[in-house]
Amino acid sequence: MATAPSDELASRRRAAVTVGAAVAPDLDFAWRLLDGVNHHQAQGHSIGVGLGLAVAVMLGAAAVQVPRPWGLGLAALGGWSSHLLLDLLNVDTSPPMGLMALWPFTDRYFKSPWPVFLDIGRTLNWRTVRHVTVATAWELAILCPLLIAAWRGRARPRAGAWNGARVREQISG
Numbered sequence: 001m002a003t004a005p006s007d008e009l010a011s012r013r014r015a016a017v018t019v020g021a022a023v024a025p026d027l028d029f030a031w032r033l034l035d036g037v038n039h040h041q042a043q044g045h046s047i048g049v050g051l052g053l054a055v056a057v058m059l060g061a062a063a064v065q066v067p068r069p070w071g072l073g074l075a076a077l078g079g080w081s082s083h084l085l086l087d088l089l090n091v092d093t094s095p096p097m098g099l100m101a102l103w104p105f106t107d108r109y110f111k112s113p114w115p116v117f118l119d120i121g122r123t124l125n126w127r128t129v130r131h132v133t134v135a136t137a138w139e140l141a142i143l144c145p146l147l148i149a150a151w152r153g154r155a156r157p158r159a160g161a162w163n164g165a166r167v168r169e170q171i172s173g
């Protein structure tokens, strides 16, 4: 039986794929272990790799017969893209500035001219720890209200909205 879209929105599998894809771009820090070169915010922070990940997730989901595998691919792309969007909106003080967001279509680095979030230090000293604490508090102050609004909007279905799960329950008694 196919899964209804309303069920998929509450799916733990979809949530795990979305969250995993949303944090995955920062795995490019680990590339340095392979060749000693800093690859952070280069190709690993691009829509090209995000599209490749989405296709891989979709093919993997189809291989194990997950219903609507393209939905999981879109969830991966959405999570990945949210990371790029949020990184575009922060202050960047480590050259090269910005993200190679549109690779492989262009090698240019992009950065929002209107930063919203603070930069994150990468050294381990008290000054950096204090700065990162403030930056994290600022991010939470901005993002938590959005998260709460999204959660509350999700919890209240619109009157007359299609609810496949409820209809199936009513049909099956």
Ligand SMILES: [Zn+2]
Pocket: 025, 026, 045, 083, 087
């Ligand atoms: Zn990042």
